[in-house]
Amino acid sequence: MAEAVIQVRSVCKDFSLPHVRQRTLKSxxxxxxxxxxxxxxxxxxxxxxxxxERGEFLGVVGRNGSGKSTLLKILAGIYKPTSGRTATSxxxxxxxxxxxxxxPELTGRQNIYLNGALLGFSKAEVDEMYDDIxxxxxxxxxxxxxxxxxxxxxQVRIAFSVATRARADVLLIDEVLAVGDExxxxxxxxxxxxxxxxxxxxxxxxxxMSAVRQFCDRALLIEDSRIVAEGDADDIATQYTQLxxxxxxxxxxxxxxxxxxxxxxxxxxxxxxxxxxxxxQAVTTEDDIVIELEAAADSDIDEAVxxxxxxxxxxxxxxxxxxxxxxxxxxxxxxxQRVRAQWSVPNVLSDGLHYVDVSIIDDGGTxxxxxxxxxxxxxxxxxxxxxxxxxxxxxTFERLNGxxxxxxxxxxxxxxxxxxxxxxx
Amino acid sequence: xxxTLAHGRRTIGPASPLASLVIDGRQDGGDRRQPGGPEAKPxxxxxxxxxxxxxxxxxxxxxxxxxRRRYRYSIILLRAMVASDFxxxxxxxxxxxxxxxxxxxxxxxxxxxxxxxxxxxxVSIPHYAIYLLFGIVIWGLFxxxxxxxxxxxxxxxxxxxxxxFPRYVVVVAVGVSALISFGLNMIVIVLFVxxxxxxxxxxxxxxxxxxxxxIAFCVSFSFFLSALFVRYRDMSYIWDVVLQAGFYATPxxxxxxxxxxxxxxxxxxNPIAQIIQDARYVLVTKxxxxxxxxxxxxxxxxxxxxxxxxxxxxxVLFFRQRSPSFAEEA
Numbered sequence: 001m002a003e004a005v006i007q008v009r010s011v012c013k014d015f016s017l018p019h020v021r022q023r024t025l026k027s028x029x030x031x032x033x034x035x036x037x038x039x040x041x042x043x044x045x046x047x048x049x050x051x052x053e054r055g056e057f058l059g060v061v062g063r064n065g066s067g068k069s070t071l072l073k074i075l076a077g078i079y080k081p082t083s084g085r086t087a088t089s090x091x092x093x094x095x096x097x098x099x100x101x102x103x104p105e106l107t108g109r110q111n112i113y114l115n116g117a118l119l120g121f122s123k124a125e126v127d128e129m130y131d132d133i134x135x136x137x138x139x140x141x142x143x144x145x146x147x148x149x150x151x152x153x154x155q156v157r158i159a160f161s162v163a164t165r166a167r168a169d170v171l172l173i174d175e176v177l178a179v180g181d182e183x184x185x186x187x188x189x190x191x192x193x194x195x196x197x198x199x200x201x202x203x204x205x206x207x208x209m210s211a212v213r214q215f216c217d218r219a220l221l222i223e224d225s226r227i228v229a230e231g232d233a234d235d236i237a238t239q240y241t242q243l244x245x246x247x248x249x250x251x252x253x254x255x256x257x258x259x260x261x262x263x264x265x266x267x268x269x270x271x272x273x274x275x276x277x278x279x280x281q282a283v284t285t286e287d288d289i290v291i292e293l294e295a296a297a298d299s300d301i302d303e304a305v306x307x308x309x310x311x312x313x314x315x316x317x318x319x320x321x322x323x324x325x326x327x328x329x330x331x332x333x334x335x336x337q338r339v340r341a342q343w344s345v346p347n348v349l350s351d352g353l354h355y356v357d358v359s360i361i362d363d364g365g366t367x368x369x370x371x372x373x374x375x376x377x378x379x380x381x382x383x384x385x386x387x388x389x390x391x392x393x394x395x396t397f398e399r400l401n402g403x404x405x406x407x408x409x410x411x412x413x414x415x416x417x418x419x420x421x422x423x424x425x
Numbered sequence: 426x427x428x429t430l431a432h433g434r435r436t437i438g439p440a441s442p443l444a445s446l447v448i449d450g451r452q453d454g455g456d457r458r459q460p461g462g463p464e465a466k467p468x469x470x471x472x473x474x475x476x477x478x479x480x481x482x483x484x485x486x487x488x489x490x491x492x493r494r495r496y497r498y499s500i501i502l503l504r505a506m507v508a509s510d511f512x513x514x515x516x517x518x519x520x521x522x523x524x525x526x527x528x529x530x531x532x533x534x535x536x537x538x539x540x541x542x543x544x545x546x547x548v549s550i551p552h553y554a555i556y557l558l559f560g561i562v563i564w565g566l567f568x569x570x571x572x573x574x575x576x577x578x579x580x581x582x583x584x585x586x587x588x589x590f591p592r593y594v595v596v597v598a599v600g601v602s603a604l605i606s607f608g609l610n611m612i613v614i615v616l617f618v619x620x621x622x623x624x625x626x627x628x629x630x631x632x633x634x635x636x637x638x639x640i641a642f643c644v645s646f647s648f649f650l651s652a653l654f655v656r657y658r659d660m661s662y663i664w665d666v667v668l669q670a671g672f673y674a675t676p677x678x679x680x681x682x683x684x685x686x687x688x689x690x691x692x693x694x695n696p697i698a699q700i701i702q703d704a705r706y707v708l709v710t711k712x713x714x715x716x717x718x719x720x721x722x723x724x725x726x727x728x729x730x731x732x733x734x735x736x737x738x739x740x741v742l743f744f745r746q747r748s749p750s751f752a753e754e755a
Contacts, residue, residue, distance in 0.1 A: 015753065073752070077589035080749040100587040105513055117505030118588055120498050 005170055005201045006052035006075060011084035013045040013070055044070045046225045048084070054169075055199040057192075059206065059216035059233055061240045067225045068205045072096050072172050075203060090169030090201070093119065097174050099159030104148035108139065108158060111147050115162045129165055137161035156184060164191050170201045189214070209237040210384055241378050242281050244353060271368035272297040272304060272333060272360045279356055279375035283347050289377065291356055293341040295369070297333035303363035304330045308343055313353040318388045319345070322361070348391040351381040499591050506598035511605065525606040526613055529565060533558045540678055549712070550680050555617045556709050560677040560701050562610040567643050567697055568668055569603040574647030575654050575661050582755035592748040593741075596647050604640070618708060628707035635700050635707075638730060641737045642696050648740035652747040655754050675701065681714035690719050696729035 045067045052058050062068045073079045075086060076096055101118050102111050112133055116126040126133075134140055137157040147155060192215055195202060206212060212219055212233050219236035221229040229239050278292040291308065307322035323330055323341075330339065354377055359370045383390050493500075515521040537554050540546045547553030577599045578585065578592070585592065618625075654660040675698045681689045692698050693716050702715045703726075716725040 073586075078586065078752045097587050101584050103509060103513065105516060106509055110509060110512060114505050114509050117501045118584075118590070120501060122497075122501050123504065 003054045004051040005054050005089050007087045008050050009085050011048040011081045014082045015042045043225050057202045057216050059204050059212040059219035062222035066222045068222050072205050076172050092170045093166045093168040096172045108143040119166050133161045172203050174205045212237045238380055265372040268367045268369040271299045271301050273369040277358050277374040279377040282378045282380050284380050288344045290344045295339050297337045299335050301333045301362045304333050305361045307359040309357040311355050348389045349379045350385045350390045353378050499594050502594045507601045510602045525609040529610050551710050563701050564677050566607040570600050570643040571646045573599045575650045578651045578655050579755050585752045585755050596651050600644050631707050635704050639700050642733045645736040645740035648744040652744050694728050696733045699729040
């Protein structure tokens with residue numbers, strides 16, 4: 001069995017809320033007769049138990065304020081747990097953020113020495129690695145300028161460049177990837193790959209689920225100061241994404257839409273209305289997206305048309321259709337008639353959160369019920385794309401010059417030959 | 426030897442010494458907090474038995490290397506902090522650290538004209554000008570250490586919240602910075618002593634000991650005040666007033682002979698008064714009232730020295746007890 005380098009046993013951390021804390025002697029004097037127990041306690045972490053084995057890459061995910069960073073700070077020895085204990089063996093880098101201790105008034109060079117000292121490097125040691133640090137950050141020629149004249153990207157590069165020098169058995173990283181451009185993030189990733197290969201144990205707090213999937217062997221999901229899930233990084237990343245689909249994935253509408261919400265998100269003449277719109281919680285690559293609808297008519301409608309729109313998290317409408325366009329007739333509805341409908345779409349959408357708008361229109365064009373963001377679902381795909389759709393597209397390649405045998409199935413031998421001639425010119 | 430949880434089979438609460446030992450890495454193997462050290466040893470957690478220096482090997486050098494390794498990170502941090510403080514302090518000033526020399530000189534000139542020429546207080550004491558300056562410089566070390574010590578932890582709150590490092594380094598760094606300007610001031614004193622052709626006696630050898638006492642006294646106030654300031658921000662206002670009162674309660678600008686002798690005795694119990702008078706005695710003039718003169722025995726100094734030791738011990742204990750919560754409160 002692998003050796004546990006970090007052991008966390010029933011760790012709890014409480015903070016007394018600052019507004020109650022007696023910060024001045026006056027309030028202390030005034031409240032001298034009051035029992036000191038009267039402080040509001042916030043539980044930042046409750047009953048945290050886990051081990052991290054040597055060489056493991058553990059992801060810690062959770063919403064903002066769920067307690068992730070507090071946990072990291074306890075591991076780093078910055079906070080003392082209220083109860084429970086942690087044991088860490090090996091050299092631990094006390095750094096959990098980039099560029100800690102940077103002073104804008106000092107030059108780049110001075111900041112490198114300062115930052116290096118915080119990592120435990122003596123002046124002589126920094127002297128030795130100084131040139132490497134500067135060239136890795138690609139900032140030669142800027143080192144005698146004050147840090148305040150650096151762009152934030154340059155600052156991050158310097159900070160990261162110093163941080164990569166840290167020699168550690170255990171590394172605690174908090175949200176490094178939140179900063180920096182794409183090139184910088186790639187550098188981070190490369191560094192993590194190298195660390196992982198070297199067998200460094202890493203605890204990694206992040207909101208970047210693709211990083212979790214890519215690097216972590218295991219992950220913890222912290223929600224409301226507790227570990228709610230622990231296990232395979234992919235599963236945890238999926239669970240985390242689901243946290244952000246609105247709490248009720250099934251939007252149960254009341255018998256009639258509330259007047260306030262009718263104003264913006266729901267409107268219509270009221271001849272018919274949806275009673276429920278259910279979207280799946282998460283859709284993975286293989287599944288179709290199936291939206292289940294139930295509606296009830298409030299008056300007679302000659303021909304009801306059910307419409308749906310899907311928009312992605314940036315608000316762009318990705319696709320939409322209605323039963324008239326799809327030539328699927330629902331027919332007329334009498335008052336108090338109830339209908340169930342199902343709409344299924346092949347999963348061509350890109351990874352991320354999507355919203356569904358639904359409507360009931362009649363053939364005369366009257367909108368009876370329009371419900372914006374009636375439901376939402378999350379598409380989980382390995383392919384990350386900035387575009388709205390990622391259908392299963394296929395690439396084929398063939399090499400047209402050189403060895404024989406790779407011929408285009410459609411084009412004639414002649415055309416393939418001529419193209420290859422072009423290429424060689 | 427590694428700590429495993431089997432090691433602490435009993436229920437471990439926050440008060441358990443083992444828990445604090447493991448969590449607060451500074452108290453056990455300081456090694457663990459030296460991330461960049463050259464001899465990266467594989468995971469080892471030191472138990473208290475490892476810390477009790479293995480005297481069987483009986484090697485003082487071994488002990489020294491252990492100590493050096495234990496405090497390696499602290500020393501590296503201290504140097505870096507002092508160096509950057511120093512650079513920041515005199516940045517964008519044309520005369521730079523010459524100001525550390527000019528400031529006491531300017532103050533001295535003012536006081537000299539007011540007290541020696543105008544009020545004629547120090548006529549009974551030879552070389553009253555140097556006498557005055559020396560007192561001011563010693564008091565200056567105390568004032569600077571404590572004044573910049575009070576907010577030191579809060580100013581470094583960002584660091585405290587993000588890195589685990591021995592907290593005392595912040596306060597000590599402030600003290601070292603003050604000590605550097607004190608050293609520059611002492612150059613001025615030595616210069617005047619030379620110019621006035623004051624006779625140097627072997628008594629001068631007492632100065633290092635007095636300096637040690639002075640540093641201990643200054644640092645203990647710094648520890649107390651900085652830790653208190655984290656929680657009670659009134660500390661800075663209170664300290665302003667206390668320092669002002671202390672300046673006049675200490676025989677700096679007036680000769681002690683002006684004070685009623687019973688009261689003078691009482692004033693001398695203040696370690697800083699004792700230090701100033703003794704320092705003047707050994708370096709400037711024998712015509713100054715030290716504890717030996719006031720009480721008739723040199724052993725009277727036991728009182729202020731004991732006060733200093735007690736202050737230092739209690740302040741270190743207090744600081745250590747408070748330091749785990751600095752990250753949350755600063």
